[in-house]
Amino acid sequence: xxxxRPCLQRVSRPAGPAGRLLNRPFLSYHEVVPDTLRVLTIxxxxxxxxxxxxLLALHSVxxxxxxxxxxxSKYTTQFDREAxxxxxxxxxxQYVYLGSELGGRPRGDAYYDAAGHVLYDKVVDSHGFQKGLxxxxxxxxxxxxxxxxxxxxxxxxxRRLLVGRVLGxxxxxxxxxxxxxxxxxxxxxAAAEPHSNQLSLFEEIEAPxxxxxxxxxxxxxxxxxxx
Numbered sequence: 244x245x246x247x248r249p250c251l252q253r254v255s256r257p258a259g260p261a262g263r264l265l266n267r268p269f270l271s272y273h274e275v276v277p278d279t280l281r282v283l284t285i286x287x288x289x290x291x292x293x294x295x296x297x298l299l300a301l302h303s304v305x306x307x308x309x310x311x312x313x314x315x316s317k318y319t320t321q322f323d324r325e326a327x328x329x330x331x332x333x334x335x336x337q338y339v340y341l342g343s344e345l346g347g348r349p350r351g352d353a354y355y356d357a358a359g360h361v362l363y364d365k366v367v368d369s370h371g372f373q374k375g376l377x378x379x380x381x382x383x384x385x386x387x388x389x390x391x392x393x394x395x396x397x398x399x400x401x402r403r404l405l406v407g408r409v410l411g412x413x414x415x416x417x418x419x420x421x422x423x424x425x426x427x428x429x430x431x432x433a434a435a436e437p438h439s440n441q442l443s444l445f446e447e448i449e450a451p452x453x454x455x456x457x458x459x460x461x462x463x464x465x466x467x468x469x470x
Contacts (some may be wrong), residue, residue, distance in 0.1 A: 280383045281416040284402045287322045288395035288422055295322075296334050302420055305386040306337045308379060310402055311393060312346030322393075339382065344375020347392070347401030347454060361454040363405050376409060383415065395422045398432060401454060 283302060287295055299307065307327075314324035321330070328338045347361060349372075354365050366372050382388050390402050397403040397419045407417040407429060417429040 279414070279416050280380070281418060282379070282383055282407070282410055283387070283389040283418050283420055283426075284392070284397055284400075284407060285389045285420040286392050286394040286397065286400065286402075286422075287316075287319065288393070289319050290422065292321045292330050296330070296336075298420055298422075298424060299336060299389060301424055302389070302426060303387050304336065304389045304420075306339060306382060306388045307331055307391050308339045308341050308345075308382065308388050309391045310345040310347075310406060311342045311391065312348035314340065314342055316393065337386075339378075341375045341379060344371045345379065345390075345406050347405065356453065361401070361405075363401075363408075363452040363454070366405065367409055376406075379406075380410075380413075380415070389420060398436065403429070403432070404454070 283304060285295075285298060285304075285307075290298070309324070309327075314322075314327070316322050320326065324340065331338045349361065349366050349369070354362055354369075356362055379388070379390070390406060392400050392402040394400045397407075403417070403419070411417050411429060419427045419429070419432060421427055
Protein backbone atom coordinates (compact mmCIF):
# COMPACT_ATOMS: atom_id res chain seq x y z
CA UNK A 244 0.00 0.00 0.00
CA UNK A 245 1.22 3.51 -0.81
CA UNK A 246 -0.54 6.33 0.99
CA UNK A 247 -3.35 3.99 1.91
CA ARG A 248 -3.95 2.99 -1.70
CA PRO A 249 -3.20 -0.32 -3.43
CA CYS A 250 0.06 -0.42 -5.32
CA LEU A 251 1.91 -2.95 -7.38
CA GLN A 252 3.95 -5.93 -6.29
CA ARG A 253 7.62 -5.17 -5.86
CA VAL A 254 8.76 -7.71 -8.41
CA SER A 255 6.94 -7.50 -11.73
CA ARG A 256 7.52 -7.78 -15.44
CA PRO A 257 5.56 -5.61 -17.87
CA ALA A 258 3.72 -7.33 -20.68
CA GLY A 259 4.43 -6.63 -24.35
CA PRO A 260 7.50 -4.85 -25.74
CA ALA A 261 8.47 -3.31 -22.43
CA GLY A 262 8.66 -6.69 -20.74
CA ARG A 263 10.77 -8.12 -23.52
CA LEU A 264 13.25 -5.25 -23.48
CA LEU A 265 16.82 -6.55 -23.55
CA ASN A 266 15.38 -10.05 -23.12
CA ARG A 267 15.82 -9.86 -19.37
CA PRO A 268 13.42 -10.11 -16.41
CA PHE A 269 12.68 -7.18 -14.16
CA LEU A 270 15.01 -6.89 -11.19
CA SER A 271 13.69 -6.98 -7.66
CA TYR A 272 13.23 -3.81 -5.65
CA HIS A 273 16.31 -4.47 -3.52
CA GLU A 274 18.46 -5.04 -6.59
CA VAL A 275 17.60 -1.73 -8.22
CA VAL A 276 17.23 0.61 -5.23
CA PRO A 277 20.48 1.61 -3.50
CA ASP A 278 20.79 2.33 0.22
CA THR A 279 20.33 6.03 -0.50
CA LEU A 280 16.81 6.92 -1.58
CA ARG A 281 16.54 7.82 -5.23
CA VAL A 282 13.91 9.35 -7.47
CA LEU A 283 13.94 9.09 -11.24
CA THR A 284 12.34 11.68 -13.50
CA ILE A 285 11.08 11.31 -17.05
CA UNK A 286 9.40 13.47 -19.68
CA UNK A 287 6.98 11.83 -22.09
CA UNK A 288 7.84 14.29 -24.89
CA UNK A 289 6.40 13.10 -28.22
CA UNK A 290 7.40 9.47 -27.66
CA UNK A 291 5.18 6.65 -28.79
CA UNK A 292 3.65 4.75 -25.91
CA UNK A 293 5.78 1.73 -26.80
CA UNK A 294 8.97 3.81 -26.56
CA UNK A 295 7.86 5.35 -23.27
CA UNK A 296 7.17 1.94 -21.73
CA UNK A 297 10.54 0.69 -22.93
CA LEU A 298 12.28 3.60 -21.18
CA LEU A 299 10.49 2.76 -17.94
CA ALA A 300 11.40 -0.92 -18.23
CA LEU A 301 15.02 -0.13 -19.08
CA HIS A 302 15.42 1.58 -15.72
CA SER A 303 13.27 -0.88 -13.74
CA VAL A 304 10.61 1.70 -12.89
CA UNK A 305 7.67 0.33 -10.93
CA UNK A 306 5.55 3.40 -10.27
CA UNK A 307 4.96 6.49 -12.41
CA UNK A 308 4.17 9.54 -10.27
CA UNK A 309 2.50 12.08 -12.54
CA UNK A 310 3.43 15.61 -11.42
CA UNK A 311 1.75 17.47 -14.29
CA UNK A 312 -0.73 20.08 -13.08
CA UNK A 313 -2.89 19.23 -16.07
CA UNK A 314 -2.36 15.58 -17.08
CA UNK A 315 -3.44 16.12 -20.68
CA SER A 316 -1.63 16.93 -23.90
CA LYS A 317 -2.92 18.65 -27.02
CA TYR A 318 -0.48 16.96 -29.38
CA THR A 319 0.38 13.69 -27.65
CA THR A 320 -2.98 12.44 -26.52
CA GLN A 321 -1.60 8.99 -25.74
CA PHE A 322 -0.34 10.63 -22.54
CA ASP A 323 -3.72 11.97 -21.46
CA ARG A 324 -4.33 10.68 -17.96
CA GLU A 325 -6.94 8.02 -18.74
CA ALA A 326 -5.07 6.62 -21.74
CA UNK A 327 -1.79 6.64 -19.84
CA UNK A 328 -3.22 4.86 -16.81
CA UNK A 329 -4.65 2.12 -19.01
CA UNK A 330 -1.39 1.63 -20.92
CA UNK A 331 0.71 1.57 -17.76
CA UNK A 332 -1.48 -0.90 -15.92
CA UNK A 333 -1.76 -3.17 -18.94
CA UNK A 334 2.04 -3.23 -19.08
CA UNK A 335 2.37 -3.97 -15.37
CA UNK A 336 3.28 -0.51 -14.05
CA GLN A 337 1.42 1.46 -11.39
CA TYR A 338 0.31 5.08 -11.67
CA VAL A 339 -0.08 7.74 -8.98
CA TYR A 340 -1.33 11.25 -9.68
CA LEU A 341 0.42 13.95 -7.63
CA GLY A 342 -0.07 16.90 -9.95
CA SER A 343 -2.52 18.64 -7.64
CA GLU A 344 0.12 18.74 -4.90
CA LEU A 345 3.43 18.79 -6.81
CA GLY A 346 2.43 20.35 -10.13
CA GLY A 347 4.20 23.34 -11.65
CA ARG A 348 1.09 25.52 -11.98
CA PRO A 349 -0.38 25.86 -8.49
CA ARG A 350 -3.72 27.53 -7.94
CA GLY A 351 -3.71 30.92 -6.23
CA ASP A 352 -2.32 34.32 -7.15
CA ALA A 353 -0.04 34.24 -4.11
CA TYR A 354 2.18 31.68 -5.86
CA TYR A 355 2.99 33.95 -8.84
CA ASP A 356 5.00 37.11 -9.32
CA ALA A 357 3.83 40.05 -11.44
CA ALA A 358 5.26 38.47 -14.59
CA GLY A 359 3.49 35.16 -14.04
CA HIS A 360 6.47 33.13 -12.82
CA VAL A 361 5.79 30.56 -10.13
CA LEU A 362 7.43 31.46 -6.82
CA TYR A 363 8.80 28.12 -5.78
CA ASP A 364 9.68 29.16 -2.24
CA LYS A 365 6.02 29.93 -1.59
CA VAL A 366 4.92 26.67 -3.19
CA VAL A 367 7.27 24.62 -1.01
CA ASP A 368 5.82 26.15 2.14
CA SER A 369 2.25 25.24 1.17
CA HIS A 370 0.38 22.45 2.93
CA GLY A 371 -0.50 20.77 -0.36
CA PHE A 372 3.09 20.56 -1.56
CA GLN A 373 4.33 19.22 1.75
CA LYS A 374 1.57 16.61 1.75
CA GLY A 375 2.42 15.52 -1.79
CA LEU A 376 6.12 15.44 -1.03
CA UNK A 377 5.55 13.24 2.01
CA UNK A 378 3.53 10.82 -0.09
CA UNK A 379 6.22 10.75 -2.76
CA UNK A 380 8.94 10.08 -0.20
CA UNK A 381 6.85 7.27 1.24
CA UNK A 382 6.70 5.70 -2.20
CA UNK A 383 10.44 6.08 -2.74
CA UNK A 384 11.06 3.93 0.33
CA UNK A 385 9.09 1.07 -1.22
CA UNK A 386 9.27 1.29 -5.00
CA UNK A 387 11.30 2.52 -7.95
CA UNK A 388 9.45 5.72 -8.81
CA UNK A 389 9.71 7.97 -11.87
CA UNK A 390 8.26 11.48 -11.58
CA UNK A 391 6.56 12.26 -14.89
CA UNK A 392 6.18 15.57 -16.67
CA UNK A 393 6.08 16.57 -20.35
CA UNK A 394 9.50 17.89 -21.37
CA UNK A 395 12.17 15.40 -22.45
CA UNK A 396 14.88 17.76 -21.20
CA UNK A 397 14.53 18.19 -17.44
CA UNK A 398 16.79 21.27 -17.30
CA UNK A 399 13.99 23.84 -17.16
CA UNK A 400 11.18 21.62 -15.93
CA UNK A 401 9.65 21.96 -12.48
CA ARG A 402 10.11 18.23 -11.87
CA ARG A 403 13.78 19.10 -11.54
CA LEU A 404 13.83 22.78 -10.49
CA LEU A 405 11.17 22.39 -7.80
CA VAL A 406 10.45 18.77 -6.86
CA GLY A 407 13.94 17.46 -7.58
CA ARG A 408 15.65 20.32 -5.78
CA VAL A 409 13.65 19.83 -2.60
CA LEU A 410 14.22 16.08 -2.64
CA GLY A 411 17.92 16.61 -3.27
CA UNK A 412 18.14 18.94 -0.28
CA UNK A 413 16.68 16.09 1.78
CA UNK A 414 19.47 13.76 0.72
CA UNK A 415 17.56 11.93 -2.00
CA UNK A 416 19.46 11.20 -5.22
CA UNK A 417 17.86 12.55 -8.40
CA UNK A 418 18.48 10.89 -11.77
CA UNK A 419 16.86 11.76 -15.08
CA UNK A 420 15.77 9.25 -17.72
CA UNK A 421 16.55 10.81 -21.09
CA UNK A 422 14.83 10.09 -24.37
CA UNK A 423 17.80 8.19 -25.76
CA UNK A 424 17.68 5.76 -22.85
CA UNK A 425 20.62 7.05 -20.84
CA UNK A 426 20.36 7.94 -17.18
CA UNK A 427 21.68 11.39 -16.36
CA UNK A 428 22.44 12.26 -12.77
CA UNK A 429 21.52 15.66 -11.39
CA UNK A 430 25.23 16.38 -10.89
CA UNK A 431 25.93 15.66 -14.56
CA UNK A 432 23.04 17.83 -15.68
CA ALA A 433 24.10 20.72 -13.46
CA ALA A 434 27.71 20.49 -14.67
CA ALA A 435 26.56 20.68 -18.29
CA GLU A 436 24.70 23.96 -17.80
CA PRO A 437 26.39 26.98 -19.43
CA HIS A 438 26.73 28.93 -16.18
CA SER A 439 28.07 26.04 -14.11
CA ASN A 440 31.72 27.08 -14.36
CA GLN A 441 31.22 30.84 -14.47
CA LEU A 442 31.94 32.96 -11.41
CA SER A 443 29.74 35.94 -10.74
CA LEU A 444 30.74 39.15 -9.01
CA PHE A 445 27.47 38.83 -7.18
CA GLU A 446 27.50 35.07 -6.57
CA GLU A 447 26.67 35.64 -2.91
CA ILE A 448 23.27 36.94 -4.01
CA GLU A 449 21.03 33.98 -4.74
CA ALA A 450 18.83 34.26 -7.81
CA PRO A 451 15.08 34.17 -7.20
CA UNK A 452 13.77 30.60 -7.03
CA UNK A 453 10.99 30.54 -9.59
CA UNK A 454 9.81 28.90 -12.79
CA UNK A 455 11.80 29.60 -15.95
CA UNK A 456 8.82 30.54 -18.16
CA UNK A 457 5.81 32.60 -17.18
CA UNK A 458 3.01 30.11 -16.47
CA UNK A 459 0.35 32.30 -14.94
CA UNK A 460 -3.06 30.59 -15.02
CA UNK A 461 -4.51 33.95 -16.13
CA UNK A 462 -2.78 33.52 -19.47
CA UNK A 463 -3.85 31.08 -22.16
CA UNK A 464 -1.86 27.89 -21.61
CA UNK A 465 -0.96 25.19 -24.12
CA UNK A 466 -2.11 21.78 -22.93
CA UNK A 467 1.28 20.41 -24.02
CA UNK A 468 3.11 22.73 -21.63
CA UNK A 469 6.23 21.49 -19.86
CA UNK A 470 4.25 21.77 -16.65
